[in-house]
Amino acid sequence: MEPETVMDAALELMDEGALTMRALASRVGLTPGALYTYFPDRAALVSAVADRLLAEADLTLLDAPGLSPHDRIESFALALREVLLRHPAAVPAILGAAFSGPTALHVGESLLRELSDPRASYTVMVYVLGAIALEAAELEGPPPPEEERIALRRTYLVVDPEAFPLTHAANDVIAAYISTDQFRWGLRRLLSAP
Amino acid sequence: MEPETVMDAALELMDEGALTMRALASRVGLTPGALYTYFPDRAALVSAVADRLLAEADLTLLDAPGLSPHDRIESFALALREVLLRHPAAVPAILGAAFSGPTALHVGESLLRELSDPRASYTVMVYVLGAIALEAAELEGPPPPEEERIALRRTYLVVDPEAFPLTHAANDVIAAYISTDQFRWGLRRLLSAP
DNA sequence: ACCTGAACACCGTTCAAGT
DNA sequence: ACCTGAACACCGTTCAAGT
Numbered sequence: 201m202e203p204e205t206v207m208d209a210a211l212e213l214m215d216e217g218a219l220t221m222r223a224l225a226s227r228v229g230l231t232p233g234a235l236y237t238y239f240p241d242r243a244a245l246v247s248a249v250a251d252r253l254l255a256e257a258d259l260t261l262l263d264a265p266g267l268s269p270h271d272r273i274e275s276f277a278l279a280l281r282e283v284l285l286r287h288p289a290a291v292p293a294i295l296g297a298a299f300s301g302p303t304a305l306h307v308g309e310s311l312l313r314e315l316s317d318p319r320a321s322y323t324v325m326v327y328v329l330g331a332i333a334l335e336a337a338e339l340e341g342p343p344p345p346e347e348e349r350i351a352l353r354r355t356y357l358v359v360d361p362e363a364f365p366l367t368h369a370a371n372d373v374i375a376a377y378i379s380t381d382q383f384r385w386g387l388r389r390l391l392s393a394p
Numbered sequence: 395m396e397p398e399t400v401m402d403a404a405l406e407l408m409d410e411g412a413l414t415m416r417a418l419a420s421r422v423g424l425t426p427g428a429l430y431t432y433f434p435d436r437a438a439l440v441s442a443v444a445d446r447l448l449a450e451a452d453l454t455l456l457d458a459p460g461l462s463p464h465d466r467i468e469s470f471a472l473a474l475r476e477v478l479l480r481h482p483a484a485v486p487a488i489l490g491a492a493f494s495g496p497t498a499l500h501v502g503e504s505l506l507r508e509l510s511d512p513r514a515s516y517t518v519m520v521y522v523l524g525a526i527a528l529e530a531a532e533l534e535g536p537p538p539p540e541e542e543r544i545a546l547r548r549t550y551l552v553v554d555p556e557a558f559p560l561t562h563a564a565n566d567v568i569a570a571y572i573s574t575d576q577f578r579w580g581l582r583r584l585l586s587a588p
Numbered sequence: 589a590c591c592t593g594a595a596c597a598c599c600g601t602t603c604a605a606g607t
Numbered sequence: 608a609c610c611t612g613a614a615c616a617c618c619g620t621t622c623a624a625g626t
Contacts, residue, residue, distance in 0.1 A: 201590090221619060233621075234591050242619065292486055296531045305558060312560035318567040323580035327517070330524015337490045364499060366506035373512040386517035393583040395609095415600060427602075428610050436600065 201228065203238050207249050214249070214289040215341055250293040251301035257283045259303075262310035269314035270391045276310075277328045277387055278380070284332050285343055291336035295329060327390050335378045350375050395422065397432050401443050408443070408483040409535055444487040445495035451477045453497075456504035463508035464585045470501075471522045471581055472574070475529075479537055482530035489527055521584050529572045544569050 209227045213219040221242055225232040239245040261276040284291055297304070311321040343349060354375040361368040376382055403421045407413040415436055419426040433439040455470040478485055491498070505515040537543060548569040555562040570576055 220617090222617085230590095231592050232619080233593085236620070237590055295527055305553060305561065309558045309561050312564060318564040319576060319579050320583070322568075322571045322576065323521070323583055326524040326528060326580060327521055327584075330520040330527065333489055333524065333527060334520060359499060364503045367499065367503050370506060370512040374516075377516045382513060382516065385513050386520060389514070389517055389587045390521075390584055393587045414598090416598085424609095425611050426600080427612085430601070431609055 201230075201238075203248070204252075206235065206238050207245070207252050210245055210249050211253065211287060211290065215287055217289060217340065219246075219289075246290075246293045247297045247301070250290060250297045251303050253283065253287055253290050254280075254294060254301060254303040254307070259306060259310065262307070262314065270388075273311070273314055273324060273391065274384065274387060276307075277324075278384070280328065281332050281335075281380075281383060285335060285339065288336035288339035288341070288343070291333055295333055324387070324390060327387060331383050331386065338378070346379055350379060353378065395424075397442070398446075400429065400432050401439070401446050404439055404443050405447065405481060405484060409481055411483060411534065413440075413483075440487045441491045441495070444484060444491045445497050447477065447481060447484050448474075448488060448495060448497040448501070453500060453504065456501070456508065464582075467505070467508055467518060467585065468578065468581060470504075471518075472578070474522065475526050475574075475577060478526050479529060479533065482533035482535070482537070485527055485530035489523060518581070518584060521581060525577050525580065532572070540573055544573060547572065 206224070206228055210219055210224055213223055213227065221235055222232050224245075225235055235245070239248065257276065257280040259276075261279055262272050264272050264275065267275070284294060308321070308325075311324065312318055315321045315324070354372065357371060357374055359367050359371075367374065400418070400422055404413055404418055407417055407421065415429055416426050418439075419429055429439070433442065451470065451474040453470075455473055456466050458466055458469065461469070478488060502515070502519075505518065506512055509515045509518070538546075548566065551565060551568055553561050553565075561568065
C-alpha cells in the first residue's frame with residue numbers, strides 16, 4: 201500500500217474530526233500496529249499530511265508570468281486560503297510545520313523572489329497564515345458558503361452596546377472579518393506599505 | 395477550592411507539555427471526577443485558561459495617555475507577545491478562543507478605539523496573533539533567551555544553496571524571523587500602510 | 589518489509605454513593 | 608455543592624511471531 205493512500209485517509213478523518221491511529225487503520229484495512237511501518241508515530245503522519253496539503257495549492261501562481269509580484273502573491277495567497285479552509289482541522293498542523301516541510305521551503309523561496317526584503321516576505325507569511333488560522337479556528341469541518349457564514353456571525357456576535365459601543369457599532373464589519381474581501385483588503389494593505 | 399487554583403495548575407501542566415485531567419487532579423489533590431464540578435469538560439477548562447492568560451497582558455497599555463495610537467498598539471502587542479511566548483503550549487487555545495472570550499472582547503474594543511477602520515484593527519490582530527502562533531509553534535516550553543534561539547536557528551535552517559539560493563542568501567535574516575525586532579518591524583510596516 | 593494479535597500504559601468522562 | 612471509587616469506552620505505541 202502507498203503511503204499516500206494512508207495520508208489521504210488520515211486527512212479524511214481529520215476533516216471528520218476523528219483522526220485516531222485505530223480509526224485510520226480500520227479505514228485503510230490494516231491493524232493499528234501496521235501503520236508504524238509507514239510513519240514512525242502519529243505526529244510524523246500529521247506533519248506529512250500537512251505538507252501534502254500545502255502542496256495542493258498551485259505553487260506556480262507564485263511564478264506566473266505577466267503578473268506583478270503583488271498580484272502573484274495575492275493569487276497564491278487566495279488559492280492557499282481556499283485549500284486550507286476546506287480542511288480546517290489540518291491548519292494547526294500547517295502552522296506547526298510551516299518552516300520545516302519541503303513544500304514550505306519552496307513557497308518561501310518563491311516569496312523571497314517576489315519581495316526584495318526578506319522581512320517583508322515573512323510579514324506576508326505571518327499575515328496569510330494568521331488569517332487562515334483564525335478563520336479555521338471557528339470551523340468544525342469544511343465551511344458553508346461565505347455569505348451564510350457571515351450572516352451567522354452577524355447574529356452570533358452581538359455584544360452589550362453599553363459595555364462595548366465600538367464593537368457593537370462595527371458589528372457588520374466584524375461579521376465579515378472571515379470574508380475573502382477582508383482577507384484581500386488586509387493583504388493589499390500590507391503589500392502597499394511603503 | 396477556587397477555580398483559579400485549578401486553572402493555574404492546568405497552565406503549569408500545559409507548560410510541561412502534559413496536561414491531562416488525571417495529572418491535573420493529582421496536582422491539586424483531587425480525584426479526576428471532581429474536576430467536572432469546576433469545568434464541564436477539558437475543552438472548557440482550556441478555554442478558561444486561555445482567557446485568563448490573555449488577561450495577564452497589561453490591557454491598560456491600550457489606553458495609555460500621552461502615547462499615539464500606534465505606540466499604544468505596539469506596546470500592548472509587545473506585552474502580549476511576551477506573556478504568550480512564556481506559555482507556548484497555550485497559544486493554540488488562544489487562537490481558538492480569540493473571539494469568544496470576555497478579555498478578547500475588551501482588547502477588541504480598545505483596538506477599535508485606536509484605529510478608525512475596523513478592517514485595519516482586524517488586520518493588526520491577525521498579524522500579532524499569527525506571529526505569536528508561528529513563534530510558539532517551534533517552542534516546547536518557556537523560551538531560551540532570544541539571542542540563543544536565533545543562533546540555534548542560524549545553524550538549524552541551512553538549506554541547499556543550489557535549490558534554494560535566495561533562502562540560502564537570507565539565512566541570517568530568516569534566523570531572526572522569531573526576533574522582537576522582526577516582530578516590531580512587521581507591525582510598524584502594517585501600521586504605516588497608507 | 590509488511591502485517592497480525594495481543595498486550596501495556598495510558599486517556600476523558602460518567603455516575604452511584606457518600607458528606 | 609463537592610468529592611470518592613470504580614467503571615466504561617476509548618487512546619498511542621510496542622513487540623513477538625508470522626509471511
